[in-house]
Amino acid sequence: MSFAALQPLVEGNQIWVQAANEMDPAFLTTLSKGQAPNVLWIGCADSRIPETTICGGKPGDIFVHRNIANQFHLEDNSANAVLNYAVLHLGVTQVVVVGHTACGGCKAAFGSAAPAADAPVPEHPLMAFLDPLIKLRHSLPADATIDDLTRENVRVGVQNLTQSSTINEAWALGKQVYVHGWIYDLASGRLSDLGMTQGPK
Incomplete structure (x- = not known):
């Protein structure tokens, strides 16, 4: 071999x-x-988007969780463990959900048929993970584009984070933790803030 x-x-x-x-x-x-990073980056596993590199940073600057299509599921133990450790143990105060153009996960979801209302979660690991994204795609208007789905997926990630036990515990403790939604454009290499920031009430 x-x-x-x-x-x-x-x-x-x-x-x-x-x-x-x-x-x-x-x-x-x-x-x-x-380590004492101030930022948790929840991004896509796409090999073209190494967060430290595209932000001009260095090792130690950014705590990271990456998966297919930068999703944050409330029942995902891995993502929640990363969030909990980052916010309540490392002292991270900025959590950023970062979607990107030409996302393979969003493309796959966009091209998938709408699941039946009573359909079980697929057994295939990839399709099971994409299931919420596929359902999100079919909740959008008929004329929605992949870019619309990409942005909406970031919005849902931000919303889910604000509903997580970790973020709510942090806020109850008076921690100034903020959750942001960004998009990375592969063609230009630029990050854009989508104006979705949520913070302590």
Whole structure:
């Protein structure tokens, strides 16, 4: 079995370590002692959107949860565990749901037939995860576009976050935690705020 495809990653890591040490000899040692990011990024698993890179940041700047089509489901233990750890343990105050253009998950949902009202959640893991997005697509007007679905998916993510036990606990404790909705445009490389920010009441 050949692992030649992985070799560039190992070599790239060695180059990166050397560059990081030359720029700041204490950087990696400092990182090893802990983290204190101020931002939780809930984004898509798409390989074209590495959050730290597109934001001009560095390791330690952004706590991250990524999945198919940047969804936040209230019953998703993984996403909720990340949110809880970020907000109540690391002290993150800015939570950002980031959708993007040309999203494969949104494309798949957009092209899927409407499920029957009494249809069970699909057994296939990918389709089960896309099920809420497919239902969202069919709740939109008939002339809605994929871009409309992408934005609405971000809005739903922001709304779900504000209904989560973690965010409500944080707000009850007086923590100044804010939830934002952004879109990343692949063609231009630019982030845009969708004006959906929610904060403590």
